[in-house]
Amino acid sequence: MNVGNCPHCGKLYALNVMGCCPTCLREIEQQYVDCAEYLRKHRGANVQELSDETGVSIKQITRFIKEGRISVVDAPNLMLPCEVCGTSIREGHMCESCRSRLSKDLSSAAREVSQGEGRSLGAGAYRAIDKSGRS
Numbered sequence: 001m002n003v004g005n006c007p008h009c010g011k012l013y014a015l016n017v018m019g020c021c022p023t024c025l026r027e028i029e030q031q032y033v034d035c036a037e038y039l040r041k042h043r044g045a046n047v048q049e050l051s052d053e054t055g056v057s058i059k060q061i062t063r064f065i066k067e068g069r070i071s072v073v074d075a076p077n078l079m080l081p082c083e084v085c086g087t088s089i090r091e092g093h094m095c096e097s098c099r100s101r102l103s104k105d106l107s108s109a110a111r112e113v114s115q116g117e118g119r120s121l122g123a124g125a126y127r128a129i130d131k132s133g134r135s
Contacts, residue, residue: 031056046077
């Protein structure tokens with residue numbers, strides 16, 4: 001049996017797919033129930049208000065949204081932070097601005113790699129050096 005320390009409380013527990021001990025798992029489930037009930041009563045709540053009223057951390061609420069347990073479709077003011085710049089977004093991990101910048105950077109890097117393929121073999125970062133003086 002594999003055992004590990006719970007990332008939430010530090011107690012030793014038998015490792016499972018949820019990644020935390022049964023006590024913390026029950027606590028997280030209760031936090032979810034609290035959030036879901038609050039959102040049923042207050043559809044216009046945002047993440048900050050939900051956190052303040054339920055006592056559930058914004059990080060945990062964000063995790064519920066990313067897991068699909070809390071739907072942003074039913075809550076029009078519920079937004080996630082962009083993982084790059086922090087701008088509020090409705091879905092995904094990045095805002096449109098960061099996504100286009102990443103796409104442009106990847107295209108640029110791909111062009112540089114394709115242009116660099118014309119160089120001589122062995123001129124790259126992993127060029128071997130012969131200790132006898134020949135390269």
